[in-house]
Amino acid sequence: MKVIFDSSFIIYLLEKPSNVLDRIVDEIGMPEITVPKSVIVELEKLSRKRKIIKNYRLLTIESYEEYNKNADDDILKLALKTRYPVFTLDLELARRLSDLGLPCYTLSNDKIVSCATHKR
Numbered sequence: 001m002k003v004i005f006d007s008s009f010i011i012y013l014l015e016k017p018s019n020v021l022d023r024i025v026d027e028i029g030m031p032e033i034t035v036p037k038s039v040i041v042e043l044e045k046l047s048r049k050r051k052i053i054k055n056y057r058l059l060t061i062e063s064y065e066e067y068n069k070n071a072d073d074d075i076l077k078l079a080l081k082t083r084y085p086v087f088t089l090d091l092e093l094a095r096r097l098s099d100l101g102l103p104c105y106t107l108s109n110d111k112i113v114s115c116a117t118h119k120r
Contacts, residue, residue, distance in 0.1 A: 001028045001029055001031060001032065001085075002031070002032040002034050002062075002082070002084045003024075003028070003031040003032065003033060003034065003084055003085050003086070003087060004033075004034050004035060004075055004078060004079055004082075004084050004085070004086040004087070005031075005033050005035060005039075005061075005086075005087050005088075006035075006039060006071065006072070006075055006086065006087070006088040006089075006090055006093060007039050007042045007043055007046070007071060008088060008089035008090050009087045009088055009089055010033075010035075010039075010043065010056055010059070011043075011046070011053060012089055012107070014052050014053060014055050014056060015050075015052055015053075018110055020107065020110065020112065023111075023112055024087075024112065027112070032060075032062065033059060033060065033061045033062065034061070034062045034063075034064065034078070034082070034084055035061055035062075035063055035064070035075075035078075036063065036064050036065070036071065036074035036075060036077075036078050037063045037064065037065060037074075038069050038070065038071040038074045039063070039071050039074070039075070040061070040063050041069075041071075042071050043056045064078055072090065072092070072093045072096070075088075075093065076093075076096060076097065076100070076102075079097060079100075079102045079103075079104075080100065080102065083102070083103070084103075085103035085104065085105060086102065086103065086104045086105070087104075087105050087106070087112075088104065088105075088106055088115075089106060089107060091106070094106050094115035095115070097115055098115045098116045104116070
């Protein structure tokens with residue numbers, strides 16, 4: 001299943017030992033991660049400061065063209081275009097996705113929850 005991961009979610013998976021990815025695999029199978037190029041640019045910038053983030057290159061990630069170089073706006077546009085579920089830790093992005101009725105998931109107590117039902 002194709003999904004969109006934002007930068008915060010990818011960083012969490014790389015930096016925090018958890019079984020979040022295992023839970024995603026159990027629920028939907030191995031995700032095909034899709035991101036706008038602006039997320040890759042953001043990860044590249046962060047990887048210069050935080051070495052572990054360089055490991056994002058180990059993930060198989062399909063990237064789409066940029067829309068306006070703002071990662072959150074690009075994620076919204078990509079989600080609108082593809083209807084792929086978005087995984088994010090950014091509560092503002094989660095709110096925007098939920099307001100548009102787009103499928104969105106975040107973490108609460110290390111559990112995957114729908115953005116629409118997550119208490120803000």
